[in-house]
Amino acid sequence: MISELMPSSPLAPAPSPFNMAEYVLQHAERLGDKSALEIVSADAAPNATWTYAQLERAVRGVATGLLDQGLQPGDRVLLRLGNTVDFPLGFLGAIAAGLVPIPSSSQLTCAEITRMADLVVPSLIIADPGIALPDPAPCNVIDTETLHGFTDLPPAAFHQGNPERPAYIIFTSGTSGQARAVLHAHRAIWARQMMWDGWYGITEDDRMMHAGAFNWTYTLGTGLMDPWSVGATALIPAAGSTPDDLSALLHSESVSIFAAAPGVYRQMLKHDLPPLPNLRHGLSAGEKLPxxxxxxxxxxxxxxxxxxxxxxxxxxxxxGSPSRPSPNGALGFGQAGRHLAVLDADGAPVPLGAAGTLAIHRSDPGLMLEYLNAPDATAAKFQGDWFLTGDSASMSETGAFTYEGRSDDIMNAGGYRVSPIEVEAVMAQHPGISEAACVEVSVKADASVIGCFYIPSDAPVSDDELSQHAHALLAHYKCPRLFQPIDCLPRSTNNKLSRAALRLLVDAHGKEIT
Incomplete structure (x- = not known):
């Protein structure tokens, strides 16, 4: 038998015409007074609550305000926003108007967001004060006060069209060291219903809390869009919430489903958790859960x-899911409706139990449209009808997939995929570094960080100085947390850097990373 998972009942195509924001807010009329979003805090402050009716009304008002700026359907809107309700209002408001929002991390530096803006060419930027902007700004910039004013405008009609048309853009790192702009269609939200039973086990009675920032696609989808699509209540911890705060909120807010990256679980478990009688299960993604x-x-x-x-x-x-938990050591099962395979170098499915490249059939409704302005990079990801993930896996007779490792050298920092080439280029700018290489390094049984190994120009540089240099030019999550001077970088016979050999050189003894 071969490692190919055929869908017994493929997901029906998204209806046409279709609008992603309208789909997400489809329950607003039926559940108008129900709490859709609560920004929750561990202190005595009352929750900032938005009902379904308020949320839909505000989103459609924002759509009107954006169109009043002279924007046309298909124009791009760069979001430079913090972890507030402004983020989903800007995101869904743009989609409601037929515009294409581009979420971005508030941690990105001026240099980083300038490069990204050059790639996506936005027609408008919505920004929180104090968050870095492209320099020079390529278009008009409106602040959050202006955005708030839009919410009271007459509601716009949801822009309708083919579900294959562009809906939003997100950034991901590639092996080239350049951030790739991933263009998704409106149908991407329709595909996410395969997760409802295949992962979440969610119903409209659930109160789901996600510990991530709004701009992260994990939070944006799992923490907001999916709960709203089923009529549940989404809970987001207020900015500045600590792991101890999260533990308290799970108890006080009667959370039934909790979603976070593995690192958040690790931090929370440093102290005993309170009783959680309403919690049914947790969800984890972004990196492998130890x-x-x-x-x-x-x-x-x-x-x-x-x-x-x-x-x-x-x-x-x-x-894995409540109805079908993952076997020990396995990633889980292909969600119902997915067409997946594990392929050999020639693009043929390997025998069951053998390792190969994990692949997704091009017919998957959740698959991206393309890497924006990068046709060669897009084409390189496909082999016939298969999209190659770049990850190695194996498939058992039960249909469970086991992760065998990354096929590339992308690092995972707290759930964010980070290109080592991008970090190395920044570190090499320090005058005390002659050459640098970066890899993901395990520092505890349940934690890994980005490690920078460098050849000093003269004497080794202090860790504090190198950390300050990195933070001046990179988002926090991209910055190395371990620095190791070495005499030379390991290379293969053809002079290619050997990251596998580099990982063996790490000496993290005495370095406690928190």
Whole structure:
């Protein structure tokens, strides 16, 4: 038997005409007074609550305000916003108007967002004060006060069209070291219903809390869009919430489903958790969940964590779920409706149990349209009808997939995929570094960080100085947290850097990373 998962009942195509924002807010009329979004805080402050009716009204008002700026359907809107309700209002408001929003991390530096803006060419930027902007600004910039004013404008009609048309753009790192702009269609939200039972086990009675920032696609989808699509309540911790705050909020807010990256679970488990009688299960994605972390969570809460595997180009497509938990050591199962395979170098499915490249059939409705302005990079990801993930996996007789490792050298920092080439280029700008190479380094049983190994120009440079240099030019999550001077970088016979050999050189003894 071969490692190919054929869908027994493929997901029906998205209806046409279609608008992603209208689909997400489809329950507003039926559940108008129900809480859709609550920004929750561990202090005594009352929750900032938005009902479904308020949310839909505000989103359609924002759509009107954006169109009043002279924008036309298909124009791009760059979002430079913090972890407030402004983010989903700007995101869904743009989509409602037929515009194409581009979420971006508020941590990005001026140099980073300038390069990204040059690639996507936005027609408008919506920005929080104090968050870095492209320099020079390529278009008009409106602030959050102006955005708030839009919410009271007459509601715009949802822009209708083919579900294959562009809806939004997200950024992901590639092996080239250049951020790739991933263009998704309106149908991407329609495809996410395969996760409802295949991962979440969610109903409209759930109160789901996600610990991530709005701009992260994991939070944007799992924490907001999907709960709203089923009529559930989305809970987002207020900015500045600590891991201890999250533990308290799980109890006080009667959370039934909790979603976070593995690192968040690890931080929360540094202290005993309170009783969580309403919690049914946790969700984890962004990086591999360590068995050590999972076991401690189950021991303290008596609830499972269901893990999912995915990527920016297709969101999550393999997962465990309440109805079908993952076997020990496995990633999970292909979600119902997915067409997946494990392929050899010639593009043929390998035998069951053998390792190969994990691939998604091009017919998957959640698959991206393209890498923007990069036709060669887009074409390189396909082999016939298969989109190659670049990850190695194997498939068992039960249909469970096991992760065998990354086929490239992309690092994973707290759930963010980071190109080593991008970080190396920045570190090499320091005058005290002659040459640098970066890899993901395991520092604990349940944690890994970005490690920078460098050849000093003269004497080794202090860790503090190198950290300051990195933070001046890179987003926080991209910055190395371990620095190791070495005499030379390991290379293969053809003089190519050997990252596998480099990982063996790390000496993290005495370096406690928190």
């Amino acid at each position: 068995d050590f972390t999972r076991a401690r969570w189950v021991d303290q809460t008596s609830t499972p964590i269901h893990e999912a595997f995915g990527m920016s180009e297709c969101s999550t497509f393999i997962s």
